Amino acid sequence: MKKIDAFIRPEKLEEIKGVLDKLQLNGLSISQVMGFGKQKGWKEYVRGTEIDYNFLPKVKLEIVTADEEVEGVIAKISEIAYTGSVGDGKIFISDIIDAVRIRTKERGIDAIK
Template sequence: MKKIEAIIRPAKLEALKEALLGQGMKGMTLSQVQGCGNSHGWKEYYRGSEVIVNMLPKVKIEMVVEDAKVDEVVDLICRTARTGEVGDGKIFVSPIEECIRIRTGERGVKAL
């Protein structure tokens, strides 16, 4: 099993949710986050002082998938979330040792 974390533009969230659900992905966690990277932000003035605003709103999607589905899900995220501009986001893939469904005690892929 692998955990896929995708940090994307908020404007791409609905399209990505629909695409993932259309491919049979049932479980995901969404968080509204802020971050910075190559898109360095902009200058604003607060009470007469210049402030660099470099934390931009993003959405973080987390899901755990079977190893065989990782490439398919990553490709789907890339196709759906890409605009071609700086700030499209990042995808991180990490190994997951165990998954346990609290309600039933199921473990591993059965618990997904």
Template structure:
């Protein structure tokens, strides 16, 4: 199993949710976050002083998928999230050694289906 953490532009969330639903993925977490990277923010004047606003709003999507689903999920997220501009986001992938569905005690792949 693999855990996917995708940081995307907020306006791309609905498109990505739709494509993940079409792939029959039934579990994900979505969190509003603030972050910085190559996409520098902007400058504002606050109380007469210029202030750099470096942290920009992003959406973090977390989901766990079967190994054989990984490349398809990544490809679809990239296609929907890409604008070609700096700030499109990043995807991080981690190995998951086990998962447990608390209600039933199911483990592994059965717990994420």
């Protein structure tokens, strides 16, 4: 099993959710987060004082899926999130050792299906 953490532009969320729904993934968590990478944020002037907004709003998607589904999920997220501009986001993939469905005590891949 793998965990996919994708940080995307907020305006891409609905389209990505639709595509992921078509892939019949069994779970998706979404968080609103703030952060920066190369994009670095922006500057504004308020009452003559420069304010540097270092953090930009992003959406974090968390998906745990079977190893064989990872490349398809990554491809779809990358395709939809792409604008070609700085700030499109990042995708991180990590190993999941185990999973447990609390209600049924199922473990491993059965717990996420």
